[in-house]
Amino acid sequence: MTEKTSRASGEEAARTSTSAAASNAPVILSNEAGSFAWGVLAKRHPALVQQVRDAFPYSRRQHEALDALLDEITNGVVEPLAPAERDHERWAVSGQEHFGRSWYDAPFLWAESYFYRRLLGAVGYFGTGPWRGVDPFAPFKKAELGGDAVEEELRALDALANVPAEERATALVQASLWGNRADLGFRVAAGGPEVGDTAAPALVADDSVLLWQLLPVGAGSTVAVVADNAGRELIPDLILIDHLLEQRHADRVVLHVKPYPYYVSDAMTADVVDCLRRLVEAPGEAGRIGGRLWKAMAAGTLEVRTHPFFCAPQPYGEMPEDLRGEFESAALTILKGDLNYRRLVGDQLWDATASFADLTTYFPGAVAALRTLKSDVIVGLEEGTLDALERSGDAWRTSGTHALIQVRQ
């Protein structure tokens, strides 16, 4: 990675992304019965409509809108947003090839993203009425944050308080990484594994040494963290952020969150607040960490930001200039989770040994992906690792039992 390419201009980036799109790695669709993507549309989305419906005392109008959405995603074709919707134009452009056709024939990334937009529309999230801004996934997030697992994880921090910084750093990266497995969307469909009910977890790629090399103590860096899920993932992310600030691996951390509810458990500002409150109210080390983070928010050394592109159906290769600028000014951007990974390398069926560095050349500045494997997309594996995974006979790409830390400087 040369200095020139890591600082690629918008135009260069667009070219790189176009050439990636023009590669012969097929874009993932959902039209192959039995495939992972097909299962998400055929099973996970209808189950989610039902779960949301059951979680709120919705009005007749909302139930009718959910009925219509369910019918459309199971028997119908993709319908556009109503012209009065404020983001009608944006979706009209990205969806023009998909409207009037089967949901299953659209790119998986686009279809999922649009499904969440439509689900929010059905419950009046963007409307002018009383349900405006009511997060349909909030009950699920709240239950998780108040559960025993979080309690135990916070208590376990006391044991880490006095271990040497390097050991603590490794443990905190692992916690943030595996926190990604606790993804509520992932558990919607029957058959998704519960955290902790599978064989020993395994890292299929581990560039953590490089990650720490990019964050030397006292360099005065800004680190960008693009969050994924709230609750059991965001709590360890926040604890890692506290470590970066406390140990002076970063002078400032910008935490990027979603502008609206997405993929069930994705974090928004309200979820950051809930997690910080959960930490502050905890006893022991967790409470101390929460207190420091609360102050860091006030001091501006921790800043929460959002951008519409975080809920967009395109890969990061198509990110707008203002977001490029954000990432460009960071010493390192840490992208959490599976969806961010799909958007980073492209939601395509790549050769699993294709170079992670090559596919992320367009990204402005150094980038790290911390992700448990929950979809078909994977790159950057060593031949030997790939062989062993294939021989295992496990659904290693999609079951969340494996994880990776991949870094491009």
Ligand SMILES: O=P(O)(O)OC[C@@]1(O)O[C@H](CO)[C@@H](O)[C@@H]1O
């Ligand atoms: O980004 P996350 O939270 O790690 O994962 C999102 C996810 O569960 O949603 C998709 C299915 O709906 C999958 O591609 C992916 O595994």
